[in-house]
Ligand SMILES: NC(=O)c1ccc[n+]([C@@H]2O[C@H](COP(=O)([O-])OP(=O)(O)OC[C@H]3O[C@@H](n4cnc5c(N)ncnc54)[C@H](O)[C@@H]3O)[C@@H](O)[C@H]2O)c1
């Protein structure tokens with residue numbers, strides 16, 4: 001089986017594929033492949049291991065209908081038309097679970113950084129503005145005992161809830177399509193409707209999939225209904241919040257601050273007003289970016305392709321659903 005990989009990934013995942021008898025080519029340039037370029041390259045390959053872009057819509061997949069499998073090296077699967085892949089008989093897998101800890105860590109980092117204005121304090125020191133100890137300046141907000149609202153209580157949301165409850169004794173509310181079973185709900189989290197999540201959370205952390213139903217769900221109306229002084233964190237997908245609405249909410253002081261690991265578009269353009277705001281922390285989509293986690297993701301993606309080579313189903317094959 002000839003496999004094309006859209007980035008350079010962990011060497012042991014490549015070795016695993018080669019040991020299993022696959023021929024592997026990695027795209028070594030740091031530039032993003034356009035869909036057309038990738039389609040033309042893929043004509044000589046049997047399977048794709050896709051990291052990052054490009055978007056694989058219906059037309060892309062129809063022009064690559066010869067592929068035996070596509071392994072995504074991500075938990076998110078919003079860049080591929082899963083219905084079309086299923087219709088064409090191309091199995092698609094992702095890498096859930098192995099990145100939950102690392103990604104929840106980044107949401108947690110943002111929550112703490114925003115509550116204590118950490119990024120802004122660092123910028124001020126770089127500008128030479130650390131002059132004397134002022135007891136009434138640089139004041140953040142405590143997290144201890146406050147209420148965390150999780151939007152999307154799946155793999156990552158659950159880890160975030162567990163960390164926040166253990167570290168700060170935070171009370172956990174969540175809004176999810178389904179309720180947690182008692183075995184899953186180790187932190188005594190309470191399911192609430194979306195409106196209650198907005199109105200009662202001191203911090204809202206977004207961990208839902210990007211679907212039509214979640215696209216732009218954090219809009220002007222949602223920010224308006226959040227608790228005054230609340231913190232908004234998004235470590236899922238940038239399209240889940242409306243950027244202009246978030247900017248307005250911050251400018252008008254409806255919320256205390258925001259922490260974003262994901263933006264729309266990515267990369268965020270220099271000069272974006274959010275980058276100038278003292279109460280905003282932005283990271284360049286590094287949720288899963290630890291050596292250990294990226295290695296596990298690469299190995300998991302490789303193992304899914306090896307399963308196909310051996311005539312088996314992909315262990316992490318994704319079942320399409322639209323909302
Ligand atoms: N920042 C990063 O680097 C990074 C890393 C990994 C994943 N992600 C993003 O995080 C998302 C979540 O990852 P996960 O592994 O926890 O996925 P998951 O599927 O385990 O959890 C997602 C949860 O969102 C819920 N959800 C979906 N639509 C909803 C809706 N309309 N209302 C309420 N809840 C809804 C689902 O029911 C599910 O429980 C991924 O889809 C991906 O986009 C980002």
Ligand SMILES: O=C(O)[C@H](O)CO
Pocket residue numbers: 073074075076077099287288
């Ligand atoms: O969906 C994911 O897994 C992230 O966005 C990249 O690790």
